[in-house]
Amino acid sequence: MWDRKREAFSTYKRLSLKDNSDSIDMEDNSAHLQNGKDFEASNPSWSLSLPHVLVATLTSFLFGYHLGVVNEPLEIISADLGFNGNTMAEGLVVSTCLGGALIGSLLSGWIADGVGRRRAFQLSALPMILGAGMSAMTKTLAGMLLGRLFVGTGMGLGPPVASLYVTEISPAFVRGTYGSFIQIATCLGLMAALLIGIPVKDIADWWRTCFWVSTIPAALLALAMVFCAESPHWLYKQGRTEEAETEFEKLLGGSHVKSALAELSKFDRGDEPDDVKLSELLFGRHFQVVFIGSTLFALQQLSGINAIFYFSSTVFKSVGVPSNLANVCVGLSNLAGSIVAMLLMDRLGRKLLLLWSFSGMAVAMAVQVVAGSYHYSDSGALYLSVGGTLMFVLMFALGAGPVPGLLLPEIFPSRIRAKAMAICMSVHWVINFFVGLLFLQLLEKMGPQLLYSGFATFCLIAVAFVKRNVVETKGKSLQEIEIALLPQDQ
Template sequence: MSVVPEEQHVKRRAAPLFVVVTDGELKSLQEKGHTRNDLGWLPAFPHVLIASSSNFLFGYHIGVMNGPIVSIARELGFEGNSFIEGLVVSIFIAGAFIGSLSCGSLVDKFGCRRTFQVDTIPLILGAIVSAQAHSLDEMLFGRFLVGLGIGVNTVLVPIYISEVAPTKYRGSLGTICQIGTCLGIIVSLFLGIPSENDPHWWRTILYLASVPGFILTLGMQFAVDSPRWLCKAGRLEDAQKVIHDLWGPSHVDKAIEEFQSVIRSDGNDLESRWSELLEKPHSRVAFIGGALFVLQQFAGINGVLYFSSLTFQDVGITSGALASLYIGLTNFAGALCALYLMDKQGRKRLLVGSYFGMAISMLLVVYSITSPLDEELGHNLSILGTILYIFMFAIGAGPVTGLVIPEISSSRTRGKIMSFSFSVHWVCNFLVGLFFLELVEKLGIAPVYASFGAVSLLAAAFAYYFIVETKGRSLEEIETSLNSTSAANDK
């Protein structure tokens, strides 16, 4: 029980100076007062939206080569060479690997905002070099530069959003980057349609890829820096202003106190060492981050996306662009659902449910292929399983993986752990692309899809046992809790 003063509204009647309220009622009163000072999600939204334009570029560059690759091959002289065509499409993975590894050090030194602006240089130059390419070497160089920028961005965006977004809305705002990726894919597919009739249209759509880069450069000039990085850099007043403007005045003192407590615990030097990822508790988080991306990629999302066009052809949808558009819209719908559910259901539940749904979807596809069903029914079940798989991926395995890793990372090593985790992502992405078709040719599509389902079940179990729920908890609260758990386990 707690005692609080009562306001004396009626002067004619003598009122008691104090009333007794329960602890639950007191907590309710405190929460109402706190809510009045809570600015909600809107002040942080423009900054998150600007950062998520990087993911729009990521999605755009994923889809932009699908339609015009034949025209590019014909004009640059490698038509019919499937190896070179694959190299042009995928060389940006090599750049992305290097970019992701370098991002952690850049974020530690310069903060997210300046790193975003520096990163637009390879993104803009890569798009322009690719668009004006008159030789294979120029095209490969341009695609490599784009990959370099994409690699930095994929690490940078989740870190920035997790550190700028208010705790209550961090999950939903973190999902916007996934929506940005989906929109980028859809826009690139729409813009690529004229390439079927115009053999030179590919130059136009590659030039257009530079526009979001310029917008990102300008937008970041008006965006805020991470209050956590500002505090670590000794810019306390700037950190207080960001918290005041984005989270609300009632959050300033508590947030700064938490930031400084973590800095005292971790050390106040800006840049961490890579060797720290081998030390506890950072080694456990690095293991979880790398394992999540290994499981995500070997659960087969890129293989299913690649084979989906053939699946759609079986039911009469012969246009590759139209099939890709259906896939893009499904991905977008799933991301919207994740936006709504992330801060309601929590990361762990979405991740486990997503992978379990992906496993069921693969089982449905395998059943449609291997069972003696009516041909039309089999094709329809295969389409249903494919659509359901992509939708379930977009609800959890896609957005949650990139969001939860910075949430469970310490402030000191967040950049390095994200760099390591995404470098693992790009290596696995490359390996799946390299061996998928060969495995399909040797084993058949049913065993390969069955293996995707098995990995999805393994991923669901991994998430259930290794992922802690981060919904509604500040990054500092999560870090303190994990450090305490690690220390207790060492005893």
Template sequence: MAAARGYQICSTSHIGDTWILDRRWKLCPRQLELSSSRRGSFVPLRKHLSVSRVDSKFNPRDGSRFFGIKVHLEEESETSEDSDQANAKVEVSKATKQPPSRISDWDLSWLPVLPHVVTAAMANFLFGYHIGIINGPLVSIAKELKFEGNTLLEGFVVSIFIVGAFVGSISGGVLSDAVGRRRTFQICAIPLVLGAALSASAGSVDAVILGRLLVGIGIGVNTALVPLYISEIAPTKYRGALGSLCQIGTCTGLIAALIFGIPAETDPHWWRTMFWVATLPGLLLIVGMQYAVESPRWLGNVGKWDDASSTIEKLWGKENVEEAIKELRNANINKEEEASWSELLTKRYFKVASIGGALFALQQFAGINGVLYFSSSNFQDAGITNSIAASAAVGFSNLAGAFVASSLMDSQGRRKLLMGSYTGMAFSIALMVSALNIPMEEQLSHTFSVVGNLTYVFTFALGAGPVTALIIPEMCSTRIRAKALAVSLCVHWVCNFAIGLLFLEFVQRFGLSAVYTSFGVVSLLSVLFTNLYIIETKGRSLEEIEKILLGSESA
């Protein structure tokens, strides 16, 4: 045996079955197995190991905690220093997790990022507000602008928003890659402000339609840009929780539109005030982004490494700059020019791009918009005739689910939340279908319907809503992230438009029970799809995820 040598083991947030030797031993708690990464190989050692913590240091950037440990490495006498196989023998006491003993031990690494994330989430607030702003006052708008009773024109005023969002989704990826994430926020806030002002001062239906189109373009850019930006600036450990603020922002906007729209029931001109109010968050977004940081990953991608370093220091701390820049540089070693749209169809990127589109298609065809459409009638049948109370119940269920998702995203992982969410949605659909088809006492049937409705909205907000938008930019490399997310959002808006166009037709032709059943089937298929094709991104840096995906694609 060769002489024993001292090494240091550090425990990381990486999930896997291997311990890796790369200057330091890295401890992975899943399986006591030791490997050497010299010359890129991984050779397992079958010796059981236990370790004791000597000291520790928390890394706020990715949530890992490094433990100083003394290891005695015994090598076989016939094996050279450069050998990839060795036997390790350590005698250590069992380590246990303990709560922080003093306030300085608490992890507040998310705090410097929070103002920038909240500023970005203002765009999602506008998304929710503009969805809610048109539902109640539409009758008053049609009456004042003299197109009341023209159902085709009323539907067009609502759906032109989706057409604009589709256009914005296509252009947003190109714009954010060209001028950066921060400037794109400011540029796309311009049509949000102008569109709201144009609708507020409209003297004809044409002006309202143009205003809704402009707002849709701004929202289309933002629905892709917000999760992209948050995923690129958030610490790895809190990327899920901070990313769920997208859904919370949308829910808050919906509730704000609901509350602020209460006077519209008695004041037929109140809708103009509601549109004027919508200009304020847009202006706040423009001003707020002037003080927000640029994405360090975008800065690195365009070669602005000094700016990237200063941004990382501001967001994640000075002690993490060197390691973070090293990761970004490694990810850019083989950097080519920005990916073209056609490259998304190549073998290297097609899988990730198609998974993103499939996730949004499944999200829409699982029926969230259809269930929301019939929620008011379900509440009326149950004796809740106040439309505001019914909408408030649905809105707060959505918000509650988003907050729960925020607390679980980084502890339970994206895959679990996504699968649990769709499972809950399928169960909720089963309750509503049972209320429609199974003979039971009338009040019990109404209770099943209302509970199923609220549970569906709650479970949607647990995963299908926030995780879908978050996990797509996490799974994409920096080179294609903006474009892949743009394509995925285009699929989202096309499916959204199709559901809005065909839902009532299908209900009339096949019945509500059959349509709801199809939603339940799609929800179950979504569970299967997630299990087969979605990797867990929790606790992994975007660069690490990129290596895993590119490695699996080349294998």
């Protein structure tokens, strides 16, 4: 078993050795273009696939919205539903959504492979519509928790499918840029939840409106998916080659259909079974890429990002900054970093952004440690802590936030892509849950210096892990990556 793991690892590392030869091939191909056109001019039009990508990112917008929708109204909700002052109940209103997300994430790979990417999006929208309606109409805590559980199921199902879909329908030369749209949409969803929640203290039952509003983009996602292209990769795996050809024409244009189908046929193996067993992902020849994906998501959460998101308002309040303004500042930092990542993803590549991101996060946590070494009555230390928080969020959005969700569908072979993403996203949700659950207790027992030092250490571990194990996928087709990572058995 271990011999197969080492073999998978060695084949994974070979992709980095292909970088130079790939660039030479590109130069050779460019010589054959007429009228002095550069290589990029031979790429398919990005405008054909863009509308399909934008519709898919609605699920990421909803993901961000539902993460933030109860933050501002929670106090009013607890008073209206009769559990005011019950911190356990308030925590359940937040965390039940995460539990539902774990369920949805675990099921996402089997649903996406079973019914297709488009129907998986529609199935993710359905519980978000039903759950939001239940939360908006309920008069009891039990009704609120049930609604949040339904919403969480849709939240867990949507993002892995979005990563799959965007990766599979995007032309290689803009795949990184399009992948960044997922992170930007999440930021916009968080900020929308904040803005819509502002009147909650002034208008009676406004929190119910906050939930009802979320049903609009969810319904739009379900309806718009009817007109979007199905993933040609999924259709091809189902043996529906003619339909895959039609969808490629929608996404890439007629002149690129034959080459796209030829790429798919390069790694088609009719002797392989369609079913993917869990043991094959955890112990077989795909172990290495699944391990890399799971570890990336684990390190992303162990860096402390969600502790910063959940509890940053406490730091800001200690300086006298209102919670609304604090959330806006964090949201703007997150959005700014995501936009920079979008601009650089297909220029500098995934690996370099990850290295910069985790390194910058480690520095930001070091700033927090320095700030924590002073008394909180020291205004300089407080402002240093605020600056460290904003820097941490900015650097996270630059790479550690958007890259794993883009990189993993790229490095996973087509046959296991959906189910491997489900496993990796489940790791994300489990660690996210425990970080949120234990952060305040650890902060009380360990103190800010030791706890933030731990987060900084995980960021440095992430730098070493990325440098050793992650290869660059910028500009390569999914088929090129698959052939390099898992070459055909001889």
